[in-house]
Amino acid sequence: xxxxxxxTDLDVASTTRSVMKKLPEVTLAFWIMKIAATTLGETAGxxxxxxLKLGYFLTTIALFxxxxxxxxxxxxxxxxxxxxxxxVILSTSMAGTTMSDFMNRSADAKYLSxxxxxxxxxxxxxxxGYPTGAAILISVLIAVFALWKLTxxxxxxxxxxxxRGEALFWSAILVSNTLGTSMGDFLSDSSGLGYAGGAxxxxxxxxxxxxxMRVPGVPNVLLFWVAFVLTRPLGATAGDxxxxxxxxGGLDLGTAGSSAVLLALLVGLMGFAQVRERRTAAPVAExxxxxxxxxxxx
Numbered sequence: 001x002x003x004x005x006x007x008t009d010l011d012v013a014s015t016t017r018s019v020m021k022k023l024p025e026v027t028l029a030f031w032i033m034k035i036a037a038t039t040l041g042e043t044a045g046x047x048x049x050x051x052l053k054l055g056y057f058l059t060t061i062a063l064f065x066x067x068x069x070x071x072x073x074x075x076x077x078x079x080x081x082x083x084x085x086x087x088v089i090l091s092t093s094m095a096g097t098t099m100s101d102f103m104n105r106s107a108d109a110k111y112l113s114x115x116x117x118x119x120x121x122x123x124x125x126x127x128x129g130y131p132t133g134a135a136i137l138i139s140v141l142i143a144v145f146a147l148w149k150l151t152x153x154x155x156x157x158x159x160x161x162x163x164r165g166e167a168l169f170w171s172a173i174l175v176s177n178t179l180g181t182s183m184g185d186f187l188s189d190s191s192g193l194g195y196a197g198g199a200x201x202x203x204x205x206x207x208x209x210x211x212x213m214r215v216p217g218v219p220n221v222l223l224f225w226v227a228f229v230l231t232r233p234l235g236a237t238a239g240d241x242x243x244x245x246x247x248x249g250g251l252d253l254g255t256a257g258s259s260a261v262l263l264a265l266l267v268g269l270m271g272f273a274q275v276r277e278r279r280t281a282a283p284v285a286e287x288x289x290x291x292x293x294x295x296x297x298x
Contacts, residue, residue: 022080022166023157024273026224031231033269037086038177038235040262041093042184043243047255049098056102056125063095071170075163082273086266088170093235096177102126104133104182130186137179141229144172155221172225180232187233188240194249195241202234 024030049059070088077084106127128136148155153165160166187198209227212218242258244250253261 022074022077023160023169024080024082024085025158029269029273031227033086033266033273034089034228034231035235035238036262036266036269037089038093038180038232039238039242040235040259040266041090041177042097042181042236042239043255043258043262044090045094045097045101046239046243047259048094049101051255056098056105057123060095060098060102063091063098067091067095067174074170075166080277082277083270086270086273089173090266092170092174092177093232096174096179096232097181097236099178100133100137100181100185103128103136103178104130104185130182130190134179134182134186137175137182141172141175141179144168144175145225148172155225157224173228176225176229177232180229181236183229184233184236184240188237195237195244196249198237199234199241202230202237205230206234 045059045063048054048063049056054062067088070084070091074084074088102123102125104127105125148168151164151168153162153168154160157169160169184198184202187193187201188195191198193201206227209223209230212223213220239258241250242253243255245252
């Protein structure tokens with residue numbers, strides 16, 4: 001007896017969307033990788049700008065170019081690739097770190113490490129300060145979301161499949177990561193909480209957001225974007241905690257050592273996500289292909 005076709009129109013649409021998807025599902029693994037990538041973005045950005053003494057100006061230009069290159073590759077890809085996606089996230093985190101530092105800091109000795117008197121070529125920073133820098137970045141982020149809203153496209157990342165929608169998504173990511181760096185540096189350096197205290201505060205806020213997911217009427221999309229912004233200052237404070245001297249409340253592991261460990265962790269997680277995505281996508285793609293070539297009854 002011939003096996004009946006049990007796929008409905010809704011099944012076909014869901015299968016097609018799974019094949020076309022460009023962005024990941026939001027799971028616990030997603031948030032673990034997000035925190036790892038943003039923490040690495042903090043330590044790697046500081047490694048280039050401060051430890052290697054390239055300075056905020058040159059490092060910001062170089063990392064922004066890296067972000068653009070990785071983003072172009074991501075936008076041109078036809079489906080979700082975990083390694084590529086998280087590489088772009090990492091590049092936005094690194095660029096966001098030095099962009100925030102360049103906006104908020106200056107050539108004041110308190111921002112220079114190792115007794116350095118200058119960092120690289122060009123201006124050392126605009127010296128706007130964390131409150132002013134954060135206010136500017138919040139305004140830019142609101143403008144990005146307002147433009148996104150006007151387009152009528154979805155904010156749910158698993159449903160973003162168009163070029164324009166993904167471009168808006170990555171614009172929001174870059175600004176939010178830069179904003180998160182400013183928030184994290186403010187909590188660590190200026191609030192009096194210290195690195196561990198700042199990380200605990202952000203962790204508490206994230207737990208509140210998780211609890212709100214269970215509350216009827218609270219939009220999960222809004223909670224996602226607030227959590228996405230807050231995981232960046234968590235990464236910033238965690239990165240500072242790993243790298244800063246013990247006298248300042250850190251572990252003094254250094255930017256190079258911390259970055260190497262975090263990179264190994266992130267690469268391992270990316271490899272696991274890549275293998276899992278291939279195993280998941282293979283049968284879905286096969287079903288979609290069969291459905292495309294098989295005539296439908298009626």
